[in-house]
Amino acid sequence: xxxxxxxxxxxxxxxxxxLLEIRGLRTxxxxxxxxxxxxxxxxxxxxxxxxxxxxxxSGCGKSVTSMSVLRLISEPGRIVEGxxxxxxxxxxxxxxxxMREIRGDQISMIFQQPNASLNPVYSAxxxxxxxxxxxxxxKRKLGVERAVEALRRVGISDPEQRAGAYPHELSxxxxxxxxxxxALASGxxxxxxxxxxxxxDVTIQAQILELMSExxxxxxxxxxxxxxxxxxxxxxxxxVAVMYAGQIVEQATTxxxxxxxxxxxxxxxxxxxxxxxxxxxRLDVIPGQVPNLIEPDxxxxxxxxxxxxxxxxxxxxxxxxxxxIEVEPGHTVRCWLHQEVPE
Amino acid sequence: MTATDEPLLRLSGIERRxxxxxxxxxxxxxxxxxxxxxxxxxxxxxxxxxxxxSGSGKSTLGRVLLRLEEPxxxxxxxxxxxxxxxxxxxxxxxRSQMQLIFQDPFSSLDPRTSxxxxxxxxxxxxxxxxxxxxxxxxxxxxxxxxxxxHGRRFPHEFSGGQRQRVGxxxxxxxxxRLLVLDxxxxxxxxxxxxxxxxxxxxxxxxxxxxxxxxxxxxxVVEHVCERIAVMYLGKIVEVASxxxxxDRPTHPYTEALLSAIPIPDPTRRRERILLQGDPPxxxxxxxxxxxxxxxxxxxxxxCEITEPELKPVADDSAHxxxxxxxx
Numbered sequence: 001x002x003x004x005x006x007x008x009x010x011x012x013x014x015x016x017x018x019l020l021e022i023r024g025l026r027t028x029x030x031x032x033x034x035x036x037x038x039x040x041x042x043x044x045x046x047x048x049x050x051x052x053x054x055x056x057x058s059g060c061g062k063s064v065t066s067m068s069v070l071r072l073i074s075e076p077g078r079i080v081e082g083x084x085x086x087x088x089x090x091x092x093x094x095x096x097x098x099m100r101e102i103r104g105d106q107i108s109m110i111f112q113q114p115n116a117s118l119n120p121v122y123s124a125x126x127x128x129x130x131x132x133x134x135x136x137x138x139k140r141k142l143g144v145e146r147a148v149e150a151l152r153r154v155g156i157s158d159p160e161q162r163a164g165a166y167p168h169e170l171s172x173x174x175x176x177x178x179x180x181x182x183a184l185a186s187g188x189x190x191x192x193x194x195x196x197x198x199x200x201d202v203t204i205q206a207q208i209l210e211l212m213s214e215x216x217x218x219x220x221x222x223x224x225x226x227x228x229x230x231x232x233x234x235x236x237x238x239x240v241a242v243m244y245a246g247q248i249v250e251q252a253t254t255x256x257x258x259x260x261x262x263x264x265x266x267x268x269x270x271x272x273x274x275x276x277x278x279x280x281x282r283l284d285v286i287p288g289q290v291p292n293l294i295e296p297d298x299x300x301x302x303x304x305x306x307x308x309x310x311x312x313x314x315x316x317x318x319x320x321x322x323x324x325i326e327v328e329p330g331h332t333v334r335c336w337l338h339q340e341v342p343e
Numbered sequence: 344m345t346a347t348d349e350p351l352l353r354l355s356g357i358e359r360r361x362x363x364x365x366x367x368x369x370x371x372x373x374x375x376x377x378x379x380x381x382x383x384x385x386x387x388x389x390x391x392x393x394x395x396x397s398g399s400g401k402s403t404l405g406r407v408l409l410r411l412e413e414p415x416x417x418x419x420x421x422x423x424x425x426x427x428x429x430x431x432x433x434x435x436x437x438r439s440q441m442q443l444i445f446q447d448p449f450s451s452l453d454p455r456t457s458x459x460x461x462x463x464x465x466x467x468x469x470x471x472x473x474x475x476x477x478x479x480x481x482x483x484x485x486x487x488x489x490x491x492x493h494g495r496r497f498p499h500e501f502s503g504g505q506r507q508r509v510g511x512x513x514x515x516x517x518x519x520r521l522l523v524l525d526x527x528x529x530x531x532x533x534x535x536x537x538x539x540x541x542x543x544x545x546x547x548x549x550x551x552x553x554x555x556x557x558x559x560x561x562x563v564v565e566h567v568c569e570r571i572a573v574m575y576l577g578k579i580v581e582v583a584s585x586x587x588x589x590d591r592p593t594h595p596y597t598e599a600l601l602s603a604i605p606i607p608d609p610t611r612r613r614e615r616i617l618l619q620g621d622p623p624x625x626x627x628x629x630x631x632x633x634x635x636x637x638x639x640x641x642x643x644x645x646c647e648i649t650e651p652e653l654k655p656v657a658d659d660s661a662h663x664x665x666x667x668x669x670x
Contacts, residue, residue, distance in 0.1 A: 057532035057533065057534060058532055157620070171621045173621055174621065201396035201397055201559065201622075202396065202559065202560075202561075202600065202603045202604060203396065203599055203600060203603045203618045204396075204621065205603065205605075206602075206603035206605075206615060206617055206618075207617060207618070209605070210615070210617060228532065228533065229605065230533075230607040231604065231605030231606055231607045232605045233607075234605065234606065234607045234608055234609040235605045235606070235609070235612075254609045255609050255610065258607065258608060258609050258610075259610070268534060269533060269534060270607065271537075272533055272534050272536070272537035273533050273536075273537070273562075273607055274537070274540065274562040274563055274565060274566040275562060275606060275607060275608075276561050276562035276565060276589070276601065276604045276606065277562075277565075277589050277601070277606075279565060279566070279585075280566075282541055282544075283537035283540055283541055283566065284537065285534075285537050285538050285541060286534040286537075289502050289504070289535075290532075
């Protein structure tokens with residue numbers, strides 16, 4: 001994980017086409033109360049074999065972003081603008097059946113509640129076997145054999161026995177291992193993991209994170225790790241994108257982001273978490289609350305909570321949204337403090 | 344706090360068991376020992392953390408000490424009175440001195456009642472007059488950082504963090520001596536969580552409150568509590584001052600728990616103690632030391648046979664651990 005290039009290749013770099021490229025994505029929800037601009041102009045790249053952490057608090061749009069990639073947004077939500085390129089191909093132009101194929105084959109996803117995503121009436125072995133049956137045309141018997149192998153690979157002891165277990169017979173950690181086995185059965189190039197350890201106890205979370213990073217270095221797939229937990233990101237991701245109110249506000253390598261956070265929201269977030277074993281008298285506080293995403297103000301989404309805006313007497317923050325610009329190689333920030341304010 | 348002081352709360356040998364039913368006839372086929380012989384003392388003005396993973400019995404213990412559930416064994420002594428078997432009618436006076444704050448205060452607030460009414464409900468039950476109730480309402484709203492006008496609003500108009508402030512205001516209204524907090528910040532976003540943690544810390548110091556802070560997250564507890572007890576499968580396996588617990592964890596489970604917490608600093612890679620497997624089922628707990636099935640240092644022929652007791656660590660009477668190999 002640490003052998004990523006210090007300066008990430010950009011679009012000008014011909015050798016490295018990003019695996020996934022999101023351009024100007026806007027996903028809105030047309031509700032009775034108004035239009036919720038859940039994702040409002042997200043640009044993001046995921047490179048082959050990297051672990052990208054997508055961080056933010058509830059409602060920031062991190063999950064909606066990933067669901068948009070997979071075209072799993074349903075009414076009243078709609079992708080209103082932007083494109084998603086996977087290996088250079090525009091996913092927006094794919095038919096529903098082509099999309100289904102991509103989802104099952106090249107892009108996999110795991111969720112927070114593994115038990116809710118497994119089918120309760122089929123055993124773990126059969127559910128994994130189905131992936132092999134569909135993708136490799138295997139017969140059930142062979143598929144189940146491969147499923148047992150897959151279960152062994154995700155660290156399930158006694159996999160022959162466990163393959164016959166039904167979801168309700170699995171603990172949370174075990175069910176998440178089954179989900180991972182299933183997600184990886186098709187050999188995907190991209191795994192989207194949406195809060196994969198949030199529902200788990202901390203000692204089980206440690207096991208799952210360890211497993212994911214082992215499998216990642218073994219199989220070399222890229223992972224988009226969606227989480228609210230900065231600790232999880234610090235320990236697993238190569239790069240981090242921080243989301244706030246539907247937009248990416250900062251993006252950098254994990255080392256840079258934690259060493260030199262630039263956006264006031266990122267700074268506030270890092271200061272507000274209690275760190276085990278590093279006690280402080282007081283935790284930093286980000287005053288106020290996340291803004292309403294129905295017709296948000298035209299300025300910076302963070303302006304009303306931003307102490308740096310007050311300290312620097314910046315008025316433009318109220319009226320004009322800053323762009324996400326590169327301030328150092330590979331480090332982008334959406335903040336007027338870090339770019340020239342137009343006259 | 345000195346050794347001769349009488350604790351505000353003393354729990355001795357608390358056990359709470361649930362029957363396990365199975366089959367069409369729902370016959371009792373066994374029992375779960377949710378809390379399995381817990382001794383704990385909490386002194387006036389102290390903030391004690393109770394930490395454990397799901398199924399450790401920490402929430403059950405909190406409910407038992409408030410008599411929201413009856414213990415099967417053991418005694419609860421609050422402020423010198425044995426309240427283990429006090430009839431509910433007589434318990435009422437004590438109840439106002441012991442308040443509980445939940446993870447989601449929204450579910451415990453009546454959606455049709457204004458926040459002011461919810462907060463002063465307990466005072467009204469005590470027969471406090473209207474004028475005094477209003478005065479106390481204004482006081483507690485200010486204490487928790489809300490404005491007077493918030494009292495006229497209804498629960499649905501509040502965000503998660505504000506609701507938790509309302510929950511705290513309601514608990515404080517009746518002037519409690521002991522506040523039991525069950526996962527008070529785990530439903531909140533990190534930026535809001537820190538507001539509530541700071542508030543709890545301030546209130547505890549300002550009002551000399553006694554807190555029992557129940558949580559799964561050691562780093563959250565560490566911020567507020569000066570003494571911490573760690574539970575595993577219904578038992579306390581270690582109890583120590585905050586500093587001792589973090590600097591000199593003695594029980595292998597405490598060590599593993601500490602090392603499992605992800606640290607938001609990518610330059611700090613640690614040797615992680617990775618526990619094998621899941622916690623065993625509390626329906627069929629292991630013999631001997633409950634932790635031996637996952638313990639990285641368990642010794643065969645010893646740990647699966649003898650049940651360890653909570654004993655002082657290196658003659659430090661304030662630091663106790665239940666481990667055969669380390670005490």
